[in-house]
Amino acid sequence: MSFRQQHLQALDSLTPASFEAAALALFRHQAAQCLPYREYLTQLGRKADRIERLTDIPFLPIEFFKTHEVRTLPLEWEPQELYLSSGTTLQQRSRHFVREPQLYRRNAARIFEQYYGPxxxxxxxxxxxxxxxxGHSxxxxxxxxxxxASGQEQPAFFLRNHAALLQAISKARQVPGRRIMLIGVSYALLDLVAEYGAAPALQNLTVLETGGMKGRRREMIREELHAELQxxxxxxxxxxxxxxxxxxxxxxSLGDGRFHAPTQLRIxxxxxxxxxxxxxxxxxxxxxxxxxxxVDSCAFxxxxxxxxxHPDGSFEVLGRMDNSDIRGCNQLA
Structure with missing residues (x-):
């Protein structure tokens, strides 16, 4: 069995206590098999066999995903999907080459269900x-x-057709035993609010904002954004x-501004x-x-x-570092 297979199997039974050992094993693998990461470590003069703690690991600057193919060996595998960060036409977009799209989907579903149920x-x-x-999102x-996977009959995406969205919400309310989650980038949710205000159709939804004004609206701190949406x-x-x-x-974040990370993700x-x-x-x-x-790109x-x-392991995102460009989802100034 390959290291990749063993690692992915171990994720199914990962615990906070076993996280560090799994992370260090993956670090040593990627230090050898992920070429941009290996070169970065070489330039730093850091040897993988001398890394013994998580805090000793040199982390790959995220900009490398814009300028390099951050992939693990063997490179014979062909990416089945390519994800690109959002950005303007003047910005270079980050690239994530995905070897196994179903891994991403299964992992995302498992994390969601951990916090929100089936x-x-x-x-x-x-x-x-x-x-x-x-595209490529x-x-x-x-x-x-x-x-x-939910089996819903309603379409999920509405672009900027707010009237169709409200009709879909009304129809969804008639489905017994179902809750409604509205997922939106920040500026699009504010556009909806600007058009419809506190319309009855917008009440009693679970609203999940994914951040991002994309230069379309004034940047807002998270508390201000959430207060306006509420x-x-x-x-x-x-x-x-x-x-x-x-x-x-x-x-x-389940409504209190604090993010909770699943077992395989650590901040x-x-x-x-x-x-x-x-x-x-x-x-x-x-x-x-x-x-x-x-496992197929860089985990660090x-x-x-x-x-x-916070002491319980949750965290608040305060914004972006100075002079860093506006990225994809979930970032507020």
């Missing part, structure tokens, strides 16, 4: 216009899978997803001014993320997001 309990409706128009692929959708907290093109796993914080000053106990800083589902990524950690 997909079949839900009807999924989405306002993700920029992701649909630009991992978020769109995830929502498509959720909607198909004026239309009701007093229940606005949910959020933290994920990105370069990852295969997601964290969720470590670093000094924003020193990429190698990493700590498992730091209360705030820039995010380094370990995604053990990223240095992001440009800022966060605050």
């Amino acid at each position: 997909l079949t309990d839900w009807i999924f409706l989405a306002l993700l216009p920029s992701y649909l128009e630009q 991992s978020l769109v692929a995830m929502v498509e899978h959720f909607a198909a 004026q239309a959708f009701g007093p229940a907290g606005i949910h959020s997803e933290y994920g990105m093109t370069e990852l295969l796993s997601q964290a969720y 470590l914080l670093r000094d924003p001014s020193d990429p190698f000053a990493l700590s498992e106990t730091r209360p705030d800083g820039a995010i380094n993320v370990i995604d053990l589902a990223n 990524i240095e992001t440009k997001d800022l966060a605050r950690m």
